Amino acid sequence: MERIRHAVLVQTDRNSAIVLSRDESFTVATDGSFDLSRAWALLKQGASSGEVAVTIGCDVGAIESFVAALRDVGLWIEVGADREVVSVVSALETLNAAVTMWKRHSVIHPIFRLLEDEQRRSSLLISLMVEVCHFTAQTPRIGCVAAAYASSSDGRRRLLLHAADEQDHYIDLTRAVGKALSVDGRDILSSQPAIATTLICSYLEHLARNHVPAYAACLQFLEADPGVAEKAHDAFTSLATKNDVPVAVAQAFARHSREDMLAGHASVGPAVIAAEFPSGIPAVAMDEMLNAVHTLKHSFDSLYDALSTEWADPAQSYLLRGAVRADMI
Structure with missing residues (x-):
């Protein structure tokens, strides 16, 4: 067919x-x-x-005629040919191609056009950075969960090393964003993350507990390619300067990206998948991995949609949303 x-x-x-x-x-x-x-x-x-x-x-x-052109x-x-098992090499090539496609689509989300147009939108950029802080603080714990459920010793080892590398990255980020907001970095993490950020973290933890290879595939989407990481400093600095955000904040995010590159984080996902499926990947599992990455990509779209909407309506906008206290109800 x-x-x-x-x-x-x-x-x-x-x-x-x-x-x-x-x-x-x-x-x-x-x-x-x-x-x-x-x-x-x-x-x-x-x-x-x-x-x-x-x-x-x-x-x-x-x-x-249109179909012929396609x-x-x-x-x-x-499609529909017999494909009970996909070779690891073929599967990783397909996964890399799909991840590349969805990353390219992700970066043309309207939020980035807003951040790059002629208007200065410091609140929008800082709001996005706050959510990155929340997300980065959660990723080591989720990585340890994935390691606990990995079926191979090599996959478990790689996931634990990745989690250890990420363990303290949020500290530098929250400290930098805190200075930009004139608050303590700890106040960033004590604020309430956007609902979309919470859902992203919950989804990744679900994969970590139930489908480690799909979680590893999502790592490939989350980690910057080496070529992109090398350009991170200029990209972050440009966005910060244009939107009146201190360059020191941008430099903290650029350092995070570069440290991940130097630690080889872009290769962790594929290596874990290969360790979990040394003899080939069942076609059903391959489909599940691709769909997991696709769902994660759209989850980030939802976060960007929410931040863009909140920025557009000052009455709904917030940078740090405090927790609700029972004695205030």
């Missing part, structure tokens, strides 16, 4: 779009007789060219 390859559609206008597929990108276009995004959505659901044409009210030939660039593929 032939289906559209899983990819990210970034529409540029009604009739054309950029498609992020694995570690490549393509431009696709229609003949103007149908809405590209509707046709794409129906094809992703498994509809035939005829069904798509009837649903959106266009000539079936236009859809068939096939020419490798976006229309054969």
Whole structure:
């Protein structure tokens, strides 16, 4: 059976779009007789060219031509072949391609356009940094949970080393953000994280307890690629300067990224997966890993959505949300 390859559609206008597929990108276009995004959505659901044409009210030939164009660039593929076990090498190549695709999609979220446009948005940037502090403080504990449930000694060892490396990183981050807000760094962690941050941490802990390879796949999404980490200092400094946030705060986040790179954190996830599945990866487990990363990516989208909304409405905006006390109700 032939289906559209899983990819990210970034529409540029009604009739054309950029498609992020694995570690490549393509431009696709229609003949103007149908809405590209509707046709794409129906094809992703498994509809035939005829069904798509009837649903959106266009000539079936236009859809068939569109499908042929997708096939020419490798976006229309054969699926459903026997694949009970996937080799480790093939699985890690697929995972890396998917992670690359979803990372590229993540960084074009509207929150980053807000942070890079002509307006100064210090509250939005600091709010994002506060959530990173909350998240970073939780990751070592979750990593230790994953280590406890790992089935291989090598996977367990790598997860424990990763957790140990991350153990104190939140201290430098919270101290820097605290100075920017004129509060003690401990006040950052005593504030209430955004609901989306709490859900992200809960989801990762669920994976750590129930599917260590899926947790390891998510680590690959969370850790910066070496090339990106090398550029972190300039990127963070640019964002901070543009949004009137002290450069010292940006430098703390850049140090964290660089320390992770030097410690080889980008390779931890794939190494754990290989340790957990030395003889090949069951296709079902491979699908579960990919879906875990996809869910995590959209969870971060939800966090960015929430922060962007709160920043846009001053009545809802907050930087540090205090805990509720019973004697104040």
